[in-house]
Amino acid sequence: MKQRKKLNLISYLFVLPAMVLNLVFFIYPFIQTVVMSFFDWPMLGEKTFVFLDNYINLFQDGQFWNSLFFTLKYALFVTPCLFILAFVLATLINGSFAGVNLFRSIYYAPVVISMTCCSMVWLWIYNDLYGVLNYIMQFLGIIDEPVLWMNSAETSLPAVIFMVTWKMAGFSMLIILAAFQTVDDQVYEAAAVDGAGKITQFIRITLPIIRPQVALALIMSVIGSVLAFEQFLIMTKGGPAQTTTTIVHYIYNTSFKYFKMGYGSAITMVLLAVLGALSLVEYKFLNDPTIN
C-alpha cells in the first residue's frame, strides 16, 4: 500500500548541491557550446554572430579533418590491440593457482597510474639516444641504428598505441574476467561430456555468453580513445606538423592557444556528435536485458 506523503521542502535540500553543480557547470556550458558555435568569439574581443560560418570553415579546414581522422584511426588501431592483450590476460588469470591475485594486481596496476606519468615514463624508454628500447633492439640485432620514435607519425603512433595497450589492457581484462566468471561451470562440464574440446567450448559457449560485456568494454575503449589527449600532447606534442593532433588536442589548441572560442565550440559540437553516436550504441547495450 502506498502511503500519502507530503512534499517536504527539506527533501529538496538533499539534491540541491548536486543539481546546482549540474545546472551551472554542465547544463549551462552545454547550452553555451551550442550558442558559441554560431559566434566569432576571440577570447578577449567582441563576439559577433556569424551563424554557420564556423561550420562552413570547419568543412574547409584540412587540420580539422586531419585531427578527426587521426583520432578515429588511433581508436581503430588501439582498440583491437587492447582487446587481444586483455583477452590473453583474462584467460591467463582465470582460475585458481599460485600467485593469481598478485598477477591480477600487476596487470591492473598501470590502469591506476596517471596517463601523464605513463607517457613520461615511456617517453624515456623511447628516447632516441639514451632510451632502453633502442638499446635492447640494437642488442638483439633487430635494428642497426637508433630509431627516432617520436619524429614521425609512422613510428610515434605505434609507439603510443603500445604504451596505451600496456596501460589500459588491465581494465578490459577485468571486465572480461568478470564476464568469464558469469558462465556456469556446469555448462562446460556438460560440453566436455559431449566431447567438446577447450577451443570449441570457448567459441561455442564462452564467446556467445560474454558477448554483451565484451561489446560494452569495446565501446568504452573507443570512447576513451576518441577523448585521447595527454598521451599525444606529452609524447608527440601533436607533431610533427600536427600529424598526431587528436580532436581534443585540436579543440585545446584552437581555444586556448589561438583563442578562437567560437570556432573551438564548433569543433566541440562535432566531438559531441561523435560521442553522442557512441553513447547511443552504449545505451542500447546497457538496456540489453542480457546484461545484468
Place this chain on the structure above:
Amino acid sequence: MRPVTKKTWINAVLGVVFILPLYWTIVTSLKDRTEIYGTPPSLFPKKPTLSNYIRIFTLEDGLYLGYFKNTVIITIITIIVIVVVSVLAGYGLSKLKLKGKGLMLASIMAAIMIPFQALLNPLYSTMSKLGLLNTMTSMVLIYATFHSPFCIYMMKNAFDMIPDSLLESAKLDGAGSFKVFLKICLPFTWSSVATIAVYAAYTTWNDYLIALVFGNSDAIKTFNVGLTNLAISQYGTDWGLLTSSSIVGLVPILIMFVFLQKYFIKGMLSGALK
C-alpha cells in the same frame, strides 16, 4: 595453498615484462646524471643516489614541492565535496519524494555520458564570468560536477537496496527525516561510500587536462602539470628529476590501490558502465 601450475609460470614471465617499465623508471630515478646519460644503459644503478628525490624538495625554493602540496589539497577537498554531494543526492533520488525526479536523473545520466573534455571551452568562459579562473575552487567545482554523477548513480543504487519498510517503521518510532537518513540508511552504504571516495581520489589525482586549463599559475599548479613543464623545459629534459617525480606521483595511488583494492576494482568495474 593454491597449486603451482603451468599458468603460474606463464604469468610470472608476462608479469615481469609488464613491470619492466616501472622498474626502469625506479632505476633511472636512483642514478646520477652521468649514469643516466651513459651508454650502454646500466640495468642496476651502480652508485644508487637519492639526489633526484632531494631535488624535488629544493628545486626553485620549494616551488616544485608546492605542486605536490597543491595536488594533495585539491584531491582531499574534491573527495569531501564529491562524497557529500553524492551521498545526499543519491539518498534524495532513491528514497525521497521529489517533483521532477525523472528530469534530475536524466540530467545526471547526461553528465555521465558527456565528459568534461567535450565542454572545456564553455567551462572556461563560465569560470571566467564567475571570476574563478586560476583558482583551486574552479578545479574542485569541475571535478565535482563531472565525477559526482557517476558516484550519485552508485549511491542511488546502494540506497535502493534498503527496503522502504525499514524507513517507515523508523518514522513511526518518531525519527525525523534527516535522522532516518543519517542513523538508519547511511550505515548500510559504507562500502559504496568507500568506493566513491576511492574513485574521486583516483580521478582527481590523475587528472591533467582540467589542471592544465584551470590551474596554470604557479601557486596552484598540480604535479602532473609541473611534470610536463619539466619535460618541455628549455634546458632539455631532466630525466632524473622526471622519473623521481613520476615515482612520487604514482606511489600514493599505488599504496591506495594495494590497501583498497577491493573498492578500487569495484569502482573501476562500475565505471566501465559509464
